[in-house]
Amino acid sequence: xxxxxLRQHSATAGLRPATLDVRNISRVFSAGSxxxxxxxxxxxxxxxxxxxxxxGASGCGKSTLLRLIAGLDVPDRGDIRLDGKTIDGxxxxxxxxxxxxxxxxxxxxxxxxxxALENAAVTRQxxxxxxxxxxxxxxxxxxxxxxxxxxxxxxxQRAAIARGLVTRPEILLLDxxxxxxxxxxxxxxxxxxxxxxxxxxxxxxxxxxxxxxxxFLADRVVVMAPRPGRVSAIQKxxxxxxxxxxxxxxxxxxxAILAALGAT
Amino acid sequence: MRRAVAWRTPALGALLPLALIATWQIAASAGTFxxxxxxxxxxxxxxxxxxxxxxxxxxxxxxSLQRDVAGLAIGVPVGLIVGTLLALSRLGxxxxxxxxxxxxQVALFTWVPLISLWLGNDxxxxxxxxxxxxFFPVMLATQxxxxxxxxxxxxxxxxxxxxxWQSLRRVILPAALPSxxxxxxxxxxYGWLATIGAEYLFSAGPGIGSALMTGRAQFRMDQVIxxxxxxxxxxxxxxxxxxxxxxxxxxxxGL
Numbered sequence: 192x193x194x195x196x197l198r199q200h201s202a203t204a205g206l207r208p209a210t211l212d213v214r215n216i217s218r219v220f221s222a223g224s225x226x227x228x229x230x231x232x233x234x235x236x237x238x239x240x241x242x243x244x245x246x247g248a249s250g251c252g253k254s255t256l257l258r259l260i261a262g263l264d265v266p267d268r269g270d271i272r273l274d275g276k277t278i279d280g281x282x283x284x285x286x287x288x289x290x291x292x293x294x295x296x297x298x299x300x301x302x303x304x305x306x307a308l309e310n311a312a313v314t315r316q317x318x319x320x321x322x323x324x325x326x327x328x329x330x331x332x333x334x335x336x337x338x339x340x341x342x343x344x345x346x347x348q349r350a351a352i353a354r355g356l357v358t359r360p361e362i363l364l365l366d367x368x369x370x371x372x373x374x375x376x377x378x379x380x381x382x383x384x385x386x387x388x389x390x391x392x393x394x395x396x397x398x399x400x401x402x403x404x405x406x407f408l409a410d411r412v413v414v415m416a417p418r419p420g421r422v423s424a425i426q427k428x429x430x431x432x433x434x435x436x437x438x439x440x441x442x443x444x445x446x447a448i449l450a451a452l453g454a455t
Numbered sequence: 456m457r458r459a460v461a462w463r464t465p466a467l468g469a470l471l472p473l474a475l476i477a478t479w480q481i482a483a484s485a486g487t488f489x490x491x492x493x494x495x496x497x498x499x500x501x502x503x504x505x506x507x508x509x510x511x512x513x514x515x516x517x518x519s520l521q522r523d524v525a526g527l528a529i530g531v532p533v534g535l536i537v538g539t540l541l542a543l544s545r546l547g548x549x550x551x552x553x554x555x556x557x558x559x560q561v562a563l564f565t566w567v568p569l570i571s572l573w574l575g576n577d578x579x580x581x582x583x584x585x586x587x588x589x590f591f592p593v594m595l596a597t598q599x600x601x602x603x604x605x606x607x608x609x610x611x612x613x614x615x616x617x618x619x620w621q622s623l624r625r626v627i628l629p630a631a632l633p634s635x636x637x638x639x640x641x642x643x644x645y646g647w648l649a650t651i652g653a654e655y656l657f658s659a660g661p662g663i664g665s666a667l668m669t670g671r672a673q674f675r676m677d678q679v680i681x682x683x684x685x686x687x688x689x690x691x692x693x694x695x696x697x698x699x700x701x702x703x704x705x706x707x708x709g710l
Contacts, residue, residue, distance in 0.1 A: 261614060287614045293607050297629045297708040306625060307615050358615075 209274045209284070209361035209394055211237040211260065216269030218255055218420075228419030229255040232269070235413065235422065237362075237396060242388055244397045244409035246448065252420025253398045257366050260396065261287045273361065283311065286355035290367040292347035294339040294354075300326065301335040304354045311358060325353040328387060345376035352387065362394040369404065381407055385432065402452070406445050407434050414451040424451040494677035502677035503684075511666070516685055518661035522578070523650040526585025531642055534590045535635070538597025543623070555594070563588055563649070567656045577660070581653040588649035589642035596638020600631030633705055640697045647690045663689075 213235040220227045230252040237243045245253045258264045260271055262281040271278045273285070281287075294303045304322050313321065326335055329349040339347055348368060355363055368384075369377045381404055388395055388408075399405055405412045409428055416423040426448050430440055476496050482488065483495030494502070506512035540547040541555075566587060574580040604627045612622035628635075654664025663685055670678030 263610065263613060281614045281616055283616050289607070289611075291607065293611045295608060295611075295626065295629065297632070306617075309621055309625070310616055310618070354615075 210239055211235075211362060211394065211396070212272045212275075213256070213260070214269050214271070216256075216259065216266040216271060218252070218259065218264070218266050230259075230266070231419035231421050233420070233422055234269075237394055240392055240394055241411070242395045242397070242409045243411050243413065244399060244405035245413045245415060246399055246402055246405050246452065247415030247420075248417055248452065249400070250420070251415040251417040253415050254366055255420065256415075257287075257364050257396065257398045260362075261285055261364050263287075283307075283358040284361045286358060286360035286363045288348075288351055288355045288363065288365045288368045290370045292339065292344075292351040294347055294350055296339050299336045299338055300331060300342070300350045300353075303339070303350060304357050307354045307357050321357055325357045328356070328390070329353045330383065343376075344372050345380055348372065348380065349383070352384070356387070356391065356393075360393065362396065365395065365397045367399055368397070370400070377401075377404075382433070384408065389432075402445055402448050403436060406430075406441060406448065407436060412448055414448060416453075424448075426451065492674055492676065494675075494680070499677045499680045502675070503681045506678070506681055512663075512681065512685060515661060515663040515666045515682075516689060519650050519654065519663045520689070522581055522653070522662060523585060523646050525582045526649065527589055527642065527646050529582065530586035530589035530646070531593050531639060533586070534593025534638070534642070535597050537590075538594040538638075539601050539623070539628075541594070542598045542601035543627075559591055564652065564656070567653075571657060576658040581650075581657050584653045584657070585646055585649045588652075589646045592641040592645055593635075593638045596634050596641070597631065600634025600638075601627055603634065604630035629708070632708065636701045636704060640694075640701050643693050643697045644690070647686075647693055651686055 213233060216230060216233050217228070218230040220229055233252070233256060235243075245256065247253045255264065259266050260278065262278050262285065265279075278285075294300075295306065298306065301322055304325060305318065308318050308321065311318070323335075326332055329352050331346065331349055331353065334342065334346065334350075339350070342350065352368070365384075369380050372380065384395075385408055397405070397408060402412075406428055412426045412428060413422055414424040414426065415421065426444065428444055430438075430444065434441055480496045483493060483497075503512075537551070537555075541552060542548075567584065570584050570587075571580045574583050608626055608630055609622065612626045617625060650662075651664040651667075654660070654662040655668055659665045659668060663682055667679055667682040667686075670676075670682060
């Protein structure tokens, strides 16, 4: 299942992948006497169904940018639009996955996912079906009634991904979702995420400091630079999926991004 | 070696009380004390069995427990609401916080004269006193628990577009539950102490605290000791039950 050669869209998905427009946004934080330009004049466009990765050194504002898109924070200048509508707060159209699974420890996997549907206009039956579908989608069948403390880090993050997807968002935002996992689990979950993206056909924006992860998953990789946080380069990844991490083209692409990051 | 220590420890702990009771009995039998004032352990046992047989001990304990529960039924919910309000609302904290910390400095029992002036010397006064005694531990624990609710989980509530009421009910209060449960546990302990105190300090009536007063007034040391033991046993049972309930509750919620 890891590598479907073609984009296949599941019949059940609501399928309204969206265009995301980030226009000239700036975000300044005051730090003591001075101020800190987390983002300065950042402009980006994400096509419907696209997988966009954002990489950069810490302090380049990539997580700030994602929080702005999620609606958890407000830009000082510029605006962000989803399908032409300015974002002014969190919405179920935009799912957000954090580095930590952030599951409620007192709820089971099933109840955690159900929490996302608290305000969804669905019948009881649709709700149960949708939860079951998404548990199956992330490969957690059999763990519906497990509590978070009974799950491994990778399984907990799968549950978090199911919670992010169950509302059928137009766009899924991922903030270093695999950053805290061990190398093997990380590689496995990257393949899983690719499978989910292919199956659901939704737009995804992934913030990561792992260049290989970005090249493995993304259609385009945005390279950001710090002080002030800005976009310094955009690299297209035109390799067919599933991508071979050891192929010459993959390694060359990775090298180009590392060079843009100033790491070589 | 280790096993021997393990079983000997409780036996050693029982040695001193048993020795004291034996000495007390021997001294009483030898006529060392004025029999009118000093009861022997045997007299205490007789008084205990008499109060158990005529049902007066059970009646008094029952009356006290009912009073305790009535006080808890008022003090605990008010503590929960005020604690939550203070933790969530900056305005609420600014308005109420300083007054509550000032009032808390006034020792509990100094409220008795005022409460009996306002609410009378009977049931309403006693229940108000118990409610007041259990209010603070619940309020403080709730405030600490709600304030300490994981901000990362609260952020999840925001991204899931939960309403304020939903995030309070589904995220913040469950996150605060361990602290709230500890506060209620403490309130049960305080509540029982306050019940005895109220019965002692307000007017006489059915209740184990009043029975103690009556025993003292009639120079019945045996009755006083029976009452003390009953109070201790009920207090201990309440504490054990509350601890078990707390553990079960937290376990059933995966905490």
